[in-house]
Amino acid sequence: MLPHTDLYQAILARRSVRRYETESLDEASLAQVQEIISHVKPLVGGNQFEVLMRDVGAGENLVKDLGGYGRIVSPPHYLVPHILGEAHLAEDLGYRVQQIAVRLTALGIGSCYIGALRREDEVRARFGLPDAARIAAFLIFGKPSRTLGGRTFNRMIRAVSGASTKISAERIFFAGTFEAPASPPADIAPLIEAARHAPSAVNAQPWRFLWRDRRLYLFVTRGNRRYGAGPQEQYCFHDGGIAMANITLALERPGKQVEWTMLGRTEAHIPSHPPDLHPMARLLVEQKS
Ligand SMILES: Cc1cc2nc3c(=O)[nH]c(=O)nc-3n(C[C@H](O)[C@H](O)[C@H](O)COP(=O)(O)O)c2cc1C
16 A cells, blocks of 8 residues: 555645635745746656746736636636657646646645647747647646635536546456456555546546556547547547656655656557557556565
8 A cells, every 4th residue: 555645645635726815825835836847757758848937917817818618716826838849748748747736735735727739829929939849738826715715616616627526446447458447456546546536628537547467557538528629639648647647646755766658559569458548658566565
């Protein structure tokens, strides 16, 4: 079993926060956020990850301007994470930004992603990003509203976006083959629990896991109707990266590296899988001695 570290608790406790206290975070907290950003671990080493940090301007409506959905009340700050490189850019963005989101939760700072895949060109122009930069989502952050009204609002919006319902472990986990879903064995269960709690655009939860020969394979659902057709189909890769980050953070130990292998379509030894699943990554999970 994994120890109940603060970080693991933060993975499970994190929820999208959509109503914030109006005041900004203090300088020390903003410096902590910068510190967290500077220590994010890459999924693909060669990719170049950059993050702009901005205050939300008076009258600025980020959800509307950036192509997101729903309503975010009085957000004070946001991040503009973007990435340049050759391989697995959407996956790597999700992987890196989720590390920030979880560590913010551990500090008591709330956050909410705002998807930008339908507006990437406009967003690049607005923030002066290079043409080749990919940006999948913004991360709004600040102090969660403490008022009763604020808490109710955060709960209500979550219910509307379907977020209060996460798919059970027994429907996303398969052992040996994809023939029948299974309950994760005890040593893997905390990792699946971490992944299951991951945020995803429109709460689509594209992740499916196959456990075989002590390897955990991550697949994502293609053509997911919740994402819809068009550029937003690629949220499945971004959100798969988010789930991978939760697993990596759940395994975090001093001096320990968590090494995912990304799976290309041409890779040998990819277990057979239903046609609507796309193989994404594999992780060798060491047996506890
Ligand atoms: C890539 C991405 C884009 C999202 N875009 C929005 C958005 O535009 N508006 C919004 O209110 N929530 C957005 N969300 C938050 C999801 O609705 C939320 O993560 C999901 O419903 C699960 O709820 P939870 O984060 O509270 O666990 C987004 C999440 C992700 C990962």
